[in-house]
Amino acid sequence: MKRICKMIVIAFFYILMLPFGVLAKLTYKLFGSQILFTMFGEFLSLIPSFPGYFSRGCYYQMTLAKADIELFLAFGSYISKIETRIGKNVAIGGRTTIGLAEIGDNAAIANHVSVLSGRRQHNFDDPGSLVVDAEGVFDKIVIGNNVFIGDQSVVMANIGDKSIIGAGSVVVKEIPSYSVAVGNPAKVVKKRTK
């Protein structure tokens, strides 16, 4: 019964989000422009509580390369790249910004986290050029299944399956599977074993 009610609510929000999703996806497909995708994504991030969760889930299911309709994206969070792929049963906390990433199933990301589009997003090799002109490379960050990322973390490298990143960590190098990593820069402090 509860499941049916939820499906009806989701269907309602899906219809509501259809114009946003279709417009954003069309401009991307036709012109390769993410301008509308970003605008609607940021706008929808401002809807509070449960109407917001449903709208964002439906919107990102329509626009992203892969996302589940039950994606949980809390207040103030948005995804800034349309090529991002997100698995099933993923929960993302408030005010989190996600760049170009591939997130596995059952992952949980806490509040105030930044997932950048790789370490080379801003390339400042030439000291003679202006910092604002610096052109970087957008790499896809791969976050495995069953990963937890704590509050205020910054992620710039891949994270393996079943790993846990503590709050306030800065991940600059790849974290292997089944590890607990904390600190700035994040270091593996423990292995998770059965």
Added chain:
Amino acid sequence: MKKIIKNIIISIIFFLTAPIGYTSKILYLFFQSTILYVFFAQFFALVPGILGTFVRASFYKQTLKKSYLDLDIGFCSFFSKIETEVGKSVLITGHSQIGLVNIGDYTVIANYVSILSGRYQHNFTDPTKKITDEVNDTYNCIHIGSNVFIGDNSTIMANIGNNTIVGAASNVIKPLPPYIVAVGNPAQIVKQRIKEPNQPVAV
């Protein structure tokens, strides 16, 4: 004169937000549901400027376990748990998210601060289980003393004593005593705030 005008404006806003605030509170008291509370806490977080500060102060006065009308809470900040207690003249600036806490009087919290509901809010013990099933584990109330300052981008997971200063981008994972300065990830004590070392600490 200025004070009178301010008080009149606050009274009007308190009166206007009363239906929403008390409905959320009643829903919590009778049905233990915080669905309306969370919705309006996030909704009022988006009201800009001084108007937003008054609206949020009124709303939290009506809903939280303890809160005062002189609470100054900035744009996009909100309390996610209705059981929170906040002291007198507390200042919280923008974009902070605050869990289950008990904040003392005259405390200042800067921008982008996360205050979790204890260190064991997410307690992952069994690596064979799904992470999303273990996320909401234990909520412990964090006690933040009076006259405390918490710097920008800090994460707080443990209690903080009175008159303590926490530097920007610190990660507090162990309880901090009163009258100290702590910084870093994990936060470590770098200075005592008392001039004479043997002076008794007022708690």
